[in-house]
Amino acid sequence: MExxxxxxxxxxxxxxxxxxxxxxxxxxEQHIGNPVIRALxxxxxxxxxxxxxxxELLIRQDAIGNDMSVVDPINFNVDYLLPAEYKPLNANAVxxxxxxxxxxxxxxxxxxxxxxxxxxxxxxxxLTDRHAPISK
Amino acid sequence: xxxxSKQKADFPEPLQAVExxxxxxxxxxxxxxxxxxxxxxxxxxxxxxxxxDFEFEENSSLLHTGVFTIxxxxxxxxxxxxxxxxxxxxxxxxxxxxxxxxxSSGAQVFCEASCYAICGDIAHVRxxxxxxxxxxxxxxxxxxxxxxxxxxxxxxxxxxx
Numbered sequence: 001m002e003x004x005x006x007x008x009x010x011x012x013x014x015x016x017x018x019x020x021x022x023x024x025x026x027x028x029e030q031h032i033g034n035p036v037i038r039a040l041x042x043x044x045x046x047x048x049x050x051x052x053x054x055x056e057l058l059i060r061q062d063a064i065g066n067d068m069s070v071v072d073p074i075n076f077n078v079d080y081l082l083p084a085e086y087k088p089l090n091a092n093a094v095x096x097x098x099x100x101x102x103x104x105x106x107x108x109x110x111x112x113x114x115x116x117x118x119x120x121x122x123x124x125x126x127l128t129d130r131h132a133p134i135s136k
Numbered sequence: 137x138x139x140x141s142k143q144k145a146d147f148p149e150p151l152q153a154v155e156x157x158x159x160x161x162x163x164x165x166x167x168x169x170x171x172x173x174x175x176x177x178x179x180x181x182x183x184x185x186x187x188x189d190f191e192f193e194e195n196s197s198l199l200h201t202g203v204f205t206i207x208x209x210x211x212x213x214x215x216x217x218x219x220x221x222x223x224x225x226x227x228x229x230x231x232x233x234x235x236x237x238x239x240s241s242g243a244q245v246f247c248e249a250s251c252y253a254i255c256g257d258i259a260h261v262r263x264x265x266x267x268x269x270x271x272x273x274x275x276x277x278x279x280x281x282x283x284x285x286x287x288x289x290x291x292x293x294x295x296x297x
Contacts, residue, residue, distance in 0.1 A: 006200045009189040029163045033210075037287050041164055042228045043209035047202025051192070072238075073201045079230045131237060 010048050014055060021059055023052045025089040032086065040084035045109060045119050049091055050076050053105035053123040056093035064098050071125050074102070078121040087111050089118065101128055150217045151175060168207060172214070179250045180215045182207070188241035197240040204265050204275040205233050207247050212261040215249040216281045219259065224284045226259070231279040237272060244268040257283045 006012075011026030025031070025048045033041030054071050061068035090110050097104040103125045110117045155175055159165040167187050174181040184207050190199040209228055216226050239245060249263030259281040265274045 004192045004194070005188055006190050006192040006202070030167055032162075032164065035162065041206065041209070042231065043202070043206030044164070046205045046209065046231065046233075047190075047200065050202050050205070051200065054192075073235045075232065075234045076201070076205060077230065077232045078205075080228050083227070 006047075006051060010044075010051065012048065012051065012055075014059075016059075020092065021056060023048075023055070023091040023093070025091075027086050027088065037083070038086040040086065040089065042078075042080055042084075045080070045084050045089065046076065046078045046121065048089060049078065049107040049109055049119065049121040050123050052091045052093050052109075053107050053121070054125070056095060056105055056107075057098070057103055057125065060095065064095070066098050066100070066103075066127065068127065070127055070129050071103070072127075072130060074124040074126050076121065076123050078119055080119050082116060082118045084109075084118045085111060090114070096122075099127075102126055150220045150223050151177065153223055154180075154214050154217050164206070165210065168203075168210075170207070170210065173246070175214070175218055177219050177251075179248060180211055180218055181246060181248045182211045182214070183244060183246050186239055186241055186243045186245060191241055197242070198238050199241055199243075201233075201235040201238060201275065203239075204235065204245075205231065205277075207245070207265060208233060208249070208263060208275065208277045209279070211247040211249045212251075212263060212277070212279050212281070215251040215261050215263065216259040216283070219251040219254060220283065225287055227282045227285045229258070229280040229282050231277060233275055233277040235275050237267075237274045239267070239274055245274060246270055251281075254283070259283055 013024040015022050031044045093107045105123050107121045108117045109119045169185040190203040192200040246266045251261045253260040262278045264276045
């Protein structure tokens with residue numbers, strides 16, 4: 001898969017271990033929300049999780065047998081469970097549903113201890129092009 | 137309806153603190169070129185210029201919708217702070233975002249948010265992101281925040297130091 005500007009900005013690394021995809025965000029200063037306690041910004045954590053959900057669908061599209069040429073976020077719900085420290089952030093994704101037109105993916109993110117997640121999120125995607133062409 | 141000027145006098149400290157916060161000193165806010173356009177306890181309006189760092193497809197200037205979530209979470213925080221009587225630390229409990237139209241890099245967008253209710257130590261916020269003409273809604277969101285979390289808040293660093 002191509003490394004995109006966003007994946008570079010997130011410092012996103014995907015590793016495949018025994019059929020499972022592990023995702024990692026490598027933090028930088030631009031990921032910090034509260035500089036006093038050097039906590040990661042909630043929106044950055046959310047962006048990482050949403051991107052993880054999207055990549056999980058792209059990686060598994062052949063196995064699923066769906067065309068994922070469009071994986072367009074419809075909505076995104078995130079619960080923040082613990083403060084995210086200035087440390088690498090891990091994530092796993094589980095595909096809850098893939099149909100002809102939509103997909104739903106659950107993502108959990110954690111730091112030191114997977115049993116104590118930092119955030120959990122549900123992302124819904126449209127698999128069809130629902131937008132008119134946009135001129136720059 | 138309360139008189140707006142009276143309300144502002146009632147809640148001066150957090151409002152002033154957000155208004156005087158140096159966005160250029162914050163690497164993420166600087167990247168998004170966040171600028172407060174209007175701010176009261178009723179509504180916060182912020183403009184942002186979308187950086188190409190959020191492009192996520194080859195040969196396309198379309199941006200990942202995550203950039204909207206980053207802006208919404210930030211501006212929602214300002215909306216909560218502007219409603220408080222005293223500066224306190226806050227934290228997002230959860231955030232629900234609806235993505236309607238994506239944007240391209242370089243686009244200017246406006247985010248408007250209001251903290252429409254505070255019940256105990258929970259603040260409820262809603263808001264939208266509009267395109268530069270303010271005619272088209274690009275994303276909407278609702279969120280809940282916890283008021284009075286442990287540790288110093290973001291805005292507090294510029295105060296009393």
